[in-house]
Amino acid sequence: MRLTxxxxxxxxxxxxxxxxxxxxxxxxxxxxRVVAVLLQEQAPRMRQTDTPVAASIRVQPGGGVEVDGxxxxxxxxxxxxxxxxxxxxxGLVRLTIPTKSVEIIKSExxxxx
Numbered sequence: 001m002r003l004t005x006x007x008x009x010x011x012x013x014x015x016x017x018x019x020x021x022x023x024x025x026x027x028x029x030x031x032x033r034v035v036a037v038l039l040q041e042q043a044p045r046m047r048q049t050d051t052p053v054a055a056s057i058r059v060q061p062g063g064g065v066e067v068d069g070x071x072x073x074x075x076x077x078x079x080x081x082x083x084x085x086x087x088x089x090x091g092l093v094r095l096t097i098p099t100k101s102v103e104i105i106k107s108e109x110x111x112x113x
Contacts, residue, residue, distance in 0.1 A: 005038050013038055057093050059083070065095065 014020045014034045020027075026034065058066040059081055065072035072095070085091040 005035050009038060010034050059093070 010031060011020075011026060014026045014030065015022050017034065017037065019030050019034065054067050056066075056068060060066070065081070081096075082094040083091060084093075
């Protein structure tokens with residue numbers, strides 16, 4: 001999934017944040033901060049609509065991981081599992097999967113320039 005931010009949106013958000021006056025140039029040192037804010041605002045919408053969400057994840061002693069009741073690949077490194085929980089009980093689990101090869105397949109729209 002590709003995330004893009006238009007320059008007009010960056011400039012408008014910088015004004016909204018009070019970093020610059022309308023029409024003033026945005027200092028390069030502040031641009032990445034403004035882009036980060038814009039992407040953070042987009043992230044919740046993307047997570048809910050574009051990303052599949054597991055119903056349950058069970059991390060067992062010794063590093064065994066089950067996603068929706070099915071064993072996750074055995075190559076998960078148990079010492080690099082990061083779990084973040086919301087008060088609601090929902091959360092985010094980050095796993096590290098070592099590999100000797102990674103293939104990234106572009107969509108048809110990314111092949112054309």
